[in-house]
Amino acid sequence: MLPITLKELAAELGLSPTTVSRALNGYPEVNEATRARVAQAAARHHYRPNTRAKALATGRAMAIGHVIPISTQHEIVNPVFADFIAGAGEVYSREGYDMLLSIVPDAEQARTYREIRAKGTVDGVIVHGPKEDDARITLLVELGLPFVVHGRSTEAKVPYSWVDVNNARAFQRATEFLLDLGHRRIALVNGLEFMDFAIRRRRGFEAAMAARGVACDPMLMVQGEMTEAQGAHAARAMLALPDPPTAFLCSSLLSAMGVRREVEAHGLKLGRDISIVTHDDELGYLRNGEAEPIFTATRSSVREAGRRCATMLLGIIAEPASAPRHEMLEAVLVVGRSTGPAPSSAR
Amino acid sequence: MLPITLKELAAELGLSPTTVSRALNGYPEVNEATRARVAQAAARHHYRPNTRAKALATGRAMAIGHVIPISTQHEIVNPVFADFIAGAGEVYSREGYDMLLSIVPDAEQARTYREIRAKGTVDGVIVHGPKEDDARITLLVELGLPFVVHGRSTEAKVPYSWVDVNNARAFQRATEFLLDLGHRRIALVNGLEFMDFAIRRRRGFEAAMAARGVACDPMLMVQGEMTEAQGAHAARAMLALPDPPTAFLCSSLLSAMGVRREVEAHGLKLGRDISIVTHDDELGYLRNGEAEPIFTATRSSVREAGRRCATMLLGIIAEPASAPRHEMLEAVLVVGRSTGPAPSSAR
DNA sequence: AATCGATCCCAAAGCGCTTTGGATGCTCAA
DNA sequence: TTGAGCATCCAAAGCGCTTTGGGATCGATT
Incomplete structure (x- = not known):
């Protein structure tokens, strides 16, 4: 069952293709009565202009x-x-x-x-x-x-x-928030730092730390594909340090979930022993809680x-x-x- | 800078559009020497046939x-x-x-x-x-x-x-695996059961249970959007039952992660107190561990x-x-x- | 009665490509 | 010498649509 074409539609209506085209595209030089007739016939046949032809004729691919x-x-x-x-x-x-x-x-x-x-x-x-x-x-x-x-x-x-x-500002604010809570050993679990957003996030983090005169410890900064495993790995390594972090700043909810897992595996309690702030893209299938967020987060809907x-x-x-x-x-x-x-x- | 057209290319080469078209599309009736000339000119200009025109002419949208x-x-x-x-x-x-x-x-x-x-x-x-x-x-x-x-x-x-x-068989096998380990109170955390795959998974689960003469407890069967929250919710509710499950069968890694979180929050140890089997679609950003899988899983790459x-x-x-x-x-x-x-x- | 503007419609060209049906030489056997 | 056969090429039509540039028709105006 081939789709109906403009020409066929015109033939059926006893009109020229020109008129049918204009009728359907809302041009003024067509009688309202015929326009209605055309519209009705078009609807009846489920007519849609062929995109390729239309694109070719108009020069716009839509x-x-x-x-x-x-x-x-x-x-x-x-x-x-x-x-x-x-x-x-x-x-x-x-x-x-x-x-x-x-x-x-x-x-x-x-x-x-x-x-x-x-x-x-x-x-x-x-x-x-x-x-x-x-x-x-x-x-x-x-x-x-x-x-x-x-x-x-x-x-x-x-x-x-x-x-x-505004990735820089988001991470700057998140960092300030943690600093205000008294955290000094703050870890950054970032995305791949050839990505622009990841660079900006790091800069925001660093700026906030510098503004308070807190040193950034390279041992507490990692970058990578933002997966659950990444978060878990990073947390495992960092929590084993002689001077472990008291807070994590994560670039993604998945990383944060990985960090949380490792934190809890160490018998530490989230929000008491260890704090996590994460960026939250508000992905449909990865909600950060419902009414009340699970993670403290910088939130922006992708x-x-x-x-x-x-x-x-x-x-x-x-x-x-x-x-x-x-x-x-x-x-x-x-x-x-x-x-x-x-x-x-x-x- | 407009893209070059076939006609222009032909003009530049002193050929007809027909010949250029045939040359580029590998038709035999064109001299190899001219074909080479055409190909070279086309490459030089980064020529690509306009998809809309081609589609219109051939009737195939590609x-x-x-x-x-x-x-x-x-x-x-x-x-x-x-x-x-x-x-x-x-x-x-x-x-x-x-x-x-x-x-x-x-x-x-x-x-x-x-x-x-x-x-x-x-x-x-x-x-x-x-x-x-x-x-x-x-x-x-x-x-x-x-x-x-x-x-x-x-x-x-x-x-x-x-x-x-083969969703039915996958979940049947997973269920058998849990039954073989001695589990009888097995919970099913499924996807939405108007989806065909979810129905098949449930049937596989039920078939395995029935084959061993183990009753399915409706209290241990939930369906829903397969998110981390779903898993956590389900686990929370079920672990609070008078006769809680000893194993969970999940339809997605995300649900499984939610279940795990709740299990650990209850101070229970995964693999000892509670078992989880999940389906794993092998999503790029949601790996089930690396060399060794974290969750026991029915795995199939989407x-x-x-x-x-x-x-x-x-x-x-x-x-x-x-x-x-x-x-x-x-x-x-x-x-x-x-x-x-x-x-x-x-x- | 002739002219004029509206109003409504249409024929035909063109978008960039493919493809049909030749046309033009050229070679080679009869 | 001729015509069949082949190798190469091309003109033109057509894909389904839009759009330009009129052509009728008709009531209103002068």
Whole structure:
């Protein structure tokens, strides 16, 4: 059962394809009575214009590309990606856009963007997981393909549009919060520090420590893929130190869960013996408690970020000549049961 | 900087578009010398045929659609989805296909498939998250859109192609394993039981219990969104029962982590006081330990399932008249540190 | 009665590609 | 010498849609 075409629909109605097209696209030069007739027939047949033909005729693909980097060593897809996509997808489907996904090893990113541009399958792209100095940004500017970066690239030399969480401030505040509770031995369990967000988080942490004249101990700072295992490993190693941390600052709920496991395995009690603050992306399947948060956390919805990115990109596509846009999301610090005053003297 | 078109390329080479097209597509009726010239020029200009035009001309979109249902109550995107997509994406990019994503509330599924079909944006679709009696299957058959279901739909009345894990057998074996260890009070922490996989898992569990003449206690069976919180909740409630379980069978690593947390919070030791077996989808960011598994688990890579589904679908598209295809993946039971003999008498 | 504007509709071109059905030489056997 | 056969190439149509540039029709205006 082949889908009905515009021409067939026109034939059935005794109209020209032109008129049917205009009727359906809301042009004024068509009688309201015939427009109604057309609309009715279209609905009856479940008619939808063929996207490929429409795209070819209009020059607009009505599709947005998401190029998801996949780290070649670990073959891991960033777990925030599903939620981000869900947020962006809401916006796209509301605006009649399709979403095109490419999951591409780091090494092939440039080639992929070139191809996407040449093949003309999308009107714009979202850049995921920017590094500190990300070559994709220059490339995309050069290619003239509209794009929005989810995150930033500190070292980028050209202006570009982005939506980002204020990672530095979030981690600075989290650190201050722990310092205020009397903690001095604070561990940082961070993401991979070639990722821009991870660098900013570390800087925020360091800035807060420096401002209070507390030294950062390299032994208490790790980076890595943000998994449960990472958190557990880090905690195990650090708790075995002669001068172990009294608090952990984690970049992800999964890491925090790993830390918690190890903490409890040591017979220590969370919020009394050891404090944990974590960043919380508010992933659908990984909630930080319900009404009351389990972990004290810097919270920022990655799904909302997806919505914002998509909205911004569609705006840019609608107004290509406009200046680069930026949107900074502030994480809120929510206090849960995982933090408490530093254990006074005893150790 | 607009991408170069076939016509322009032809003009530059002093050839007709026809010849250039044939040269690039490997048709025999073109001189090898000119083919080389064409190929070289194409490479120099990073030429790629415009997908929309090509699709329109050939009638093949060279794209596969994934329609991801989003449960309207919880707004949760199934966490396995990222890994599945990654697996499928590998296959697509290798075969020159694009991947189109629609994230759609349950209620709009039918409309979405209709639209996808009419708009002609894809050559086939993957159906995610089948229910016990899934209307999408009949609809897709009726629409004549090639598809593969990831999972099965027990009550479906028409033949269709699927790739599935043998969920029943996996959970049956897991249950037998626990029974062999002497457990009798076994709790099932399942996914939502309108999902086909969850039903099969329950049946496997029940079959194993029945075969040993052990009664299933409804108080020890819960279903729900498979999150850490779910596991913790379930465990808390069940451990408070007068006759608490000695073992938990979980449908997801996240649930299992929740159960573990609650178990440890009760001062019980995993593998000695309480056993846990879980299903493990081998998600990239949620590994069940490294060399040695943490949880005893029925393991089956969802990423591999993605690869299989994609491969099958491309096969069906290449050979549309062929009979429905099926592929059953067997989960392996890996033994970790979370299981041990049922605590003898003491309670 | 002739002109003019609206109003409503249509023919045809074009988007960038593939593909059908030749056209043009050139070689080689009869 | 001729025509069959082959190797190479090309013109043009067509995929399903939008859009440009009119063409009717008709009531209103002069």
